[in-house]
Structure formats: C-alpha cells, structure tokens
Amino acid sequence: MIVEGRVVVVTGAGRGIGRAHALAFAREGASVVVNDVDLDPASAVVEEIEAAGGKAVANTDDVADWAGSENLIATALESFGRLDVLVNNAGFLRDRMLVNLSEDEWDAVVRVHLKGHFAPMRHAAAHWRAESKAGRRPDARIINTSSGAGLFGSVGQGNYTAAKAGIAGLTVNAAAEFGRYGVTVNAIAPAARTRMTEVAFAENMAKPETGFDAMAPENVSPLVVWLGSAESAAVTGRVFEVDGGRVSLADPWRHGVVEDKGARWEPSELGPVVGRLVASAPAPEPVYGA
Known part of the structure; x- marks a missing residue:
C-alpha cells in the first residue's frame, strides 16, 4: 500500500500501459482518475478497480485541449478532494x-x-502552487512518458521522436520550476507491447521456460507507482528507461x-577542431532502425 490515500490522475488509461498504471496504483491504495477519450475502456478500468475494492472515476477529456485538461484536474479535486500524482501517458502514432x-x-x-503533457501539468501545478x-x-x-525514440531517435517516427524528446526536456525544466x-x-521511457507497438514487439512474448512476458505493459507500472509515492521525494528531473x-x-x-581559442575562430580553422572534438567524444547511441 505504498500510495495509500493518494489521489492519482492517469491519462490514456483505458488501455495498454496507462491501464496497467491505473490498476497498479489502485492495488497499492490510491484513488484513481482514469482518463481516456473513449468512455468504454475507461469505464471498464473503473469497474475493474471497484470490483477489487478500490476507488476510481472515469474522465473522457481531451488532454491536449486547454479547458479539457483543466477539467481533468478538477475531476480529481471534485471526486476525491485532493490531487497528489499526475501520470501523463496518453499518446498515439502516425x-x-x-x-x-x-x-x-x-x-x-x-x-x-x-501539448497533452504540458496542459494537464500546467493546471495541476497551478493547483499545487495555490x-x-x-x-x-x-x-x-x-510522471511523464518519453520514449527511447525521444532519447535516441527512431527511423520513420520523426514526429513522435520530436514530441518525446520535447517531453524529456519539459520534464527537466518543470522539475527545476x-x-x-x-x-x-520525472519521466519514464518505457518499452512494452501496446496497440502502438504490438507488431514491433510480437516476437517478445512470454518465454515458455519462465512464463515471464518481458513486453507486458504491467512491467512498467511498478516504477511509476514508486515514483508517485512519498518515498520518491528526493528524486526529480530524471528520465528512467524501463522494460x-x-x-x-x-x-x-x-x-x-x-577547445577554446580565446578569440573568434576563422571558418577555415574549424575543420581540425571539430575533428578532434568528435574523436575525443563518446560515440552517440545509434538511432533505432538505422
């Protein structure tokens, strides 16, 4: 019961990793606002939590809509009287x-x-500042959700890569403020099988000899729950990879x-300088799919 009594908002919680987060928080004693633009899966997660003796409400606001994200935070306050944790998880691919x-x-x-990370964060932070x-x-x-694509790049996902890199930077900035x-x-960069990744991770199913499904979304949630607990107070501005x-x-x-010349460089001087810098620096991580 590491988050007993805490109130948690999880966006994109009707399916996949978000659903796993919502269920994990509820099992550990939190009351959960289950956000998803589709009411049916959100309601199903609420019913599952309540059937296990937990507390949850559904919310269908668009997290990238300014008024919608404000109403999402209001839902937690009106339903449970407080807000302790915001888990920004919602997303999709093109x-x-x-x-x-x-x-x-x-x-x-x-x-x-x-924007779907910034807007709920902005309204939650305004409440906490007050x-x-x-x-x-x-x-x-x-707890924000970046991605390995945001940290290292991913061929064929330039839009997703840029957004997830932005989330990593936003996390560091928000932690300071x-x-x-x-x-x-804090942020996580998870790898798990969801509707977005089920084809890519189709081969990483449960191993018959162990029964452990390395790509199950539920593997990601324990770290998110811990980051949402009082125990994590000394950890901020960090990005964790988890799978x-x-x-x-x-x-x-x-x-x-x-290399510092102490004066302005001439363009013709910089070839050898850049060569030495590149040679002495660690090689970058490869882009996924390159």
Whole structure:
C-alpha cells in the first residue's frame, strides 16, 4: 500500500500501459482518475478497480485541449478532494518517413504527446502552487512518458521522436520550476507491447521456460507507482528507461569536450577542431532502425 490515500490522475488509461498504471496504483491504495477519450475502456478500468475494492472515476477529456485538461484536474479535486500524482501517458502514432510526413500527421502527434503533457501539468501545478502559498505544502508527483525514440531517435517516427524528446526536456525544466511548490517531476521511457507497438514487439512474448512476458505493459507500472509515492521525494528531473525486469537511469545531455581559442575562430580553422572534438567524444547511441 505504498500510495495509500493518494489521489492519482492517469491519462490514456483505458488501455495498454496507462491501464496497467491505473490498476497498479489502485492495488497499492490510491484513488484513481482514469482518463481516456473513449468512455468504454475507461469505464471498464473503473469497474475493474471497484470490483477489487478500490476507488476510481472515469474522465473522457481531451488532454491536449486547454479547458479539457483543466477539467481533468478538477475531476480529481471534485471526486476525491485532493490531487497528489499526475501520470501523463496518453499518446498515439502516425508513423511515416520524414520525407513523406504530412503537416497534419506532424501536428496531431506533437499536439497529443507534447501539448497533452504540458496542459494537464500546467493546471495541476497551478493547483499545487495555490496550495503551497496557502501554507498546505504538497508532496506531489508528476510522471511523464518519453520514449527511447525521444532519447535516441527512431527511423520513420520523426514526429513522435520530436514530441518525446520535447517531453524529456519539459520534464527537466518543470522539475527545476516546480520543486519550490513541493512537486517532483520525472519521466519514464518505457518499452512494452501496446496497440502502438504490438507488431514491433510480437516476437517478445512470454518465454515458455519462465512464463515471464518481458513486453507486458504491467512491467512498467511498478516504477511509476514508486515514483508517485512519498518515498520518491528526493528524486526529480530524471528520465528512467524501463522494460521487462530492467530499470536504468538515462544519461542527460551534458557539456562535452571543449577547445577554446580565446578569440573568434576563422571558418577555415574549424575543420581540425571539430575533428578532434568528435574523436575525443563518446560515440552517440545509434538511432533505432538505422
């Protein structure tokens, strides 16, 4: 019961990883707002939680809509009287090589993933800031969902890669800004079999000798629940990769090797300089699918 008494909003919680998060939080004692634009799967998750003795309500607001995301946060406050954890998970794919990617396909993916993270975060943080200023300092958590594509790139997913990279950067920025209000902000980069990835991960099914399904969405949720708990108060601004039984901490962008002339460079001088910098720096991680 690591999150007993806490109130959690999970976006995109009707299916896949979001559903696994909602069920895991409820099993550990939290009350859950199950957000999904499709009422039927959201209601089914609520019924499953309630049948197990937990508390949950469904919400169908569009998380990338400003008023909708505001109402999502209000749903938690009106239903359970408080908000402790926001898990931004909602998203979808419109995969295509960049040279074939349409404007609509770009806009749709960036909107749902990137704005769909910012808008709920913005309204939740406004509530927590007000609580802090009123002398009721929160012990609140935001867990965002980036991706390996956002950290390393993925061929055929330029829109998704850009949005997920933006989420990783947004996480670091929000952690620096929200800490003063008692809010930590972290992100996960999960790998699991969902409707978005079921073809890519079709071969990674349960191993007969162990029965362990390394690509099951439920493998991701324990870390998210822990990050949503009071125990995680000292951890913020981090991005975790998680899949199967593996958890790792992603290395962030860092300042690299430097050559300083102490004056303005001439273009003709910079070839050897760049060559030395590249030679002395670690090789970048390969882009997925390259």
